[in-house]
Amino acid sequence: MNDIDENGNPIAQPAATEEPKASFEDQLPADNAGIAPVSADNAIHGGADVVRDQDKIMLILAYIFPFVPFLTVKDSEYVIWHARQGLVNWLLSILISCTCIGAIFCIYVCVKGIIESLKPNRWEAPLVSSITKAIFKQ
Numbered sequence: 001m002n003d004i005d006e007n008g009n010p011i012a013q014p015a016a017t018e019e020p021k022a023s024f025e026d027q028l029p030a031d032n033a034g035i036a037p038v039s040a041d042n043a044i045h046g047g048a049d050v051v052r053d054q055d056k057i058m059l060i061l062a063y064i065f066p067f068v069p070f071l072t073v074k075d076s077e078y079v080i081w082h083a084r085q086g087l088v089n090w091l092l093s094i095l096i097s098c099t100c101i102g103a104i105f106c107i108y109v110c111v112k113g114i115i116e117s118l119k120p121n122r123w124e125a126p127l128v129s130s131i132t133k134a135i136f137k138q
Contacts, residue, residue, distance in 0.1 A: 049078045049120040059117040062086040063110040082117045085125060088132045089113070 003011040051059065058069040058079045066086035073079045089109045096102030109125045116123035 049122065051078070051118060051120045052076065055079050056118065058083070060114055062117065063089065063113040066090050078117075078120065078122075081122060082113065084136050085128055085132045086110075086113060088135065089125065089128045092128060092131070 005011050055073075055076050055078070058073050058076075059082055061068045062070075062079065062082040063086040066083050066089075069079050070083040070087055073083065089106060093102070093106035097106055109128055113123060113125060
């Protein structure tokens, strides 16, 4: 639509310029706040897992006292995954902690599991993950 000035002359419209579309990287916040890094292990499990603030305590409890997150968390598949692995490790620790090697192994799985879960990363503990997959059909 052309506009006309008070003398009846058409007013030239500025040329329409299209702004270049922003790439995905341009839309990210500068500090990458709230964006979970994608590791090779997370890519195997279907994408990046995000650790929400309300899940951090539950992820720690998943390896120390796994019954709490296992029975209470329903809205985070990531927390449930770690709670299952923590539950199997907890039960396994009861069975094999009578030996020094067994106790050291179970403590290692607890510490490493907590660290990896907060990164976020689905670390599959040796022996524990295979038992967890068999029990929970993951």
